[in-house]
Amino acid sequence: MQYLLMIYGNETVWDTLSPAEQEQGVAAYNAYTEALRNAGVLAGSNRLAHSAAATTVRETDGKSQVLDGPYADAKEQLGGYYLIEVADQDAAIAWAARCPGASHGIVEVRPVWSESS
Amino acid sequence: MSAPAAEAQARATADAVARASYGKLIAFLAAHTRDVAAAEDALSDAFAAALENWPRTGCPDHPEAWLLTVARRRAIDAGRRQQRGQKVTRELELLAGLENEEAPQVPDLRLELMFACAHPAIERSVRAPLMLQVVLGINAATIASAFLVAPATMGQRLVRAKNRIREAGVPFERPLREDLADRLDAVLDAIYAAYAEGWADPGGTDAARRDLAEEAVYLGGVLRELLPREPEVLGLLALMLYAEARRKARRSACGDYVPLDAQDPSRWDLRMIDTAESLLRRAAAFGSPGRFQLEAALQSAHVHRRRSGAANWASVVALYDALLALGGSPVVAVNRAVAIAEWQGAEAALAALGALEGDSRLIQYQPYWAARAELSARAGRQDDARRAYELAIGLERDAAVRRFLQWRQAALRP
Numbered sequence: 001m002q003y004l005l006m007i008y009g010n011e012t013v014w015d016t017l018s019p020a021e022q023e024q025g026v027a028a029y030n031a032y033t034e035a036l037r038n039a040g041v042l043a044g045s046n047r048l049a050h051s052a053a054a055t056t057v058r059e060t061d062g063k064s065q066v067l068d069g070p071y072a073d074a075k076e077q078l079g080g081y082y083l084i085e086v087a088d089q090d091a092a093i094a095w096a097a098r099c100p101g102a103s104h105g106i107v108e109v110r111p112v113w114s115e116s117s
Numbered sequence: 118m119s120a121p122a123a124e125a126q127a128r129a130t131a132d133a134v135a136r137a138s139y140g141k142l143i144a145f146l147a148a149h150t151r152d153v154a155a156a157e158d159a160l161s162d163a164f165a166a167a168l169e170n171w172p173r174t175g176c177p178d179h180p181e182a183w184l185l186t187v188a189r190r191r192a193i194d195a196g197r198r199q200q201r202g203q204k205v206t207r208e209l210e211l212l213a214g215l216e217n218e219e220a221p222q223v224p225d226l227r228l229e230l231m232f233a234c235a236h237p238a239i240e241r242s243v244r245a246p247l248m249l250q251v252v253l254g255i256n257a258a259t260i261a262s263a264f265l266v267a268p269a270t271m272g273q274r275l276v277r278a279k280n281r282i283r284e285a286g287v288p289f290e291r292p293l294r295e296d297l298a299d300r301l302d303a304v305l306d307a308i309y310a311a312y313a314e315g316w317a318d319p320g321g322t323d324a325a326r327r328d329l330a331e332e333a334v335y336l337g338g339v340l341r342e343l344l345p346r347e348p349e350v351l352g353l354l355a356l357m358l359y360a361e362a363r364r365k366a367r368r369s370a371c372g373d374y375v376p377l378d379a380q381d382p383s384r385w386d387l388r389m390i391d392t393a394e395s396l397l398r399r400a401a402a403f404g405s406p407g408r409f410q411l412e413a414a415l416q417s418a419h420v421h422r423r424r425s426g427a428a429n430w431a432s433v434v435a436l437y438d439a440l441l442a443l444g445g446s447p448v449v450a451v452n453r454a455v456a457i458a459e460w461q462g463a464e465a466a467l468a469a470l471g472a473l474e475g476d477s478r479l480i481q482y483q484p485y486w487a488a489r490a491e492l493s494a495r496a497g498r499q500d501d502a503r504r505a506y507e508l509a510i511g512l513e514r515d516a517a518v519r520r521f522l523q524w525r526q527a528a529l530r531p
Binding site: 024027028030031032033034035036038039089090093094097098100102103104 | 265266267270480481507508510511512513514516519520523
């Protein structure tokens with residue numbers, strides 16, 4: 001089964017960290033990525049740019065509407081994701097618990113849609 | 118008494134009974150029907166009735182018996198709706214018996230309930246959660262978080278296990294002598310699994326949540342009360358108390374992780390350690406060693422080493438050998454390798470770890486990589502150490518331990 005681990009965090013907190021703390025934070029994510037790769041479960045991952053760089057597009061009354069900013073105006077924003085291939089939900093949650101994002105924010109675990117689900 | 122005061126007193130009494138007697142009440146309610154879920158529903162109705170009635174009527178003299186009587190009545194009402202007549206007469210007789218007594222005593226069938234929870238017909242991984250729920254009344258969501266399982270999934274597993282108790286005819290009884298050792302092992306394993314989850318839970322500092330490790334120690338104490346002459350029961354309780362005594366010393370004042378060898382022994386709970394020591398001595402007097410006594414003896418050796426400054430690593434390794442001979446896991450093998458490093462050096466320890474390579478269970482086992490990192494660093498193998506630290510950091514759940522390992526990794530020579 002493939003699961004998407006979505007990492008939500010408060011972007012303003014990151015900006016307040018010292019360069020050394022930021023470096024330690026990035027290193028923790030690199031180690032996590034390496035652990036996923038070593039276990040053979042990593043299917044993809046990316047860190048996202050700041051949500052201020054986001055744009056939303058939707059069609060209303062037959063016209064495209066383009067807006068600046070992320071879709072949800074929440075304190076916690078999607079900052080990155082991991083796509084993993086594991087046996088079941090328990091294994092996906094076990095990996096989510098190891099994600100540094102679970103310490104500084106929230107990790108949402110979502111199964112990728114499949115015919116059987 | 119003012120209304121809020123009466124309500125507060127009712128709640129306090131109900132909480133106290135829940136703490137001391139939840140499992141006893143569930144065990145007695147479910148013993149005949151083997152329907153644990155129905156017993157839980159009935160008891161939860163009874164607690165609701167208590168909170169409604171006690172502020173008006175005052176708390177009863179025997180709150181346990183009061184709750185049992187109400188729960189019994191609810192269970193019988195529910196049962197009557199489902200299957201008219203059956204067994205009801207017998208239940209009413211029992212109930213009448215209880216109500217007539219001067220100082221009613223609820224028979225203690227918690228041990229029988231624990232054996233049912235850890236019955237071979239119940240899937241191993243759900244035994245500890247089941248025991249925590251039905252013996253201690255901990256809710257499914259709390260248990261789910263502790264065992265890192267989705268609450269809905271945990272709920273389904275608990276329901277399935279309770280159905281199995283009812284449908285597969287899992288008995289509420291103490292096993293016969295010849296089965297006792299095996300069946301008791303399953304109960305001890307489940308309690309220790311609960312303890313281990315609680316011990317590893319970095320959220321254990323959350324005061325609002327009942328601490329799982331403490332609950333497991335409590336269960337161990339209940340078991341000791343019920344089976345005071347079983348050496349492994351004493352061994353398990355000793356083991357948990359040794360670990361529990363060091364719980365607070367694992368964090369510094371600013372929240373950093375402190376490994377065993379850097380802990381300040383004055384921050385250990387010495388009374389808990391004394392209790393553990395005397396339990397272990399009493400267990401040893403039976404002359405029948407087992408897994409939990411050996412694990413407790415290892416904890417005792419660590420405590421003595423740190424308090425006296427004198428270490429006997431050869432005997433520590435011998436204890437690990439004995440554990441391995443009992444069918445030890447790779448977990449034991451990893452700890453044994455760490456002890457070998459102190460006795461015969463890092464290279465010998467790495468050779469012992471090397472024998473485990475290829476065991477697929479270790480790929481995601483964080484302590485294996487942490488041990489391999491430390492030993493490689495000590496043996497001067499910088500690159501191996503760096504790589505092993507990387508994986509240990511990536512597999513760690515606890516932010517404080519993660520930071521600690523990052524410092525260790527950064528301290529390696531470039």
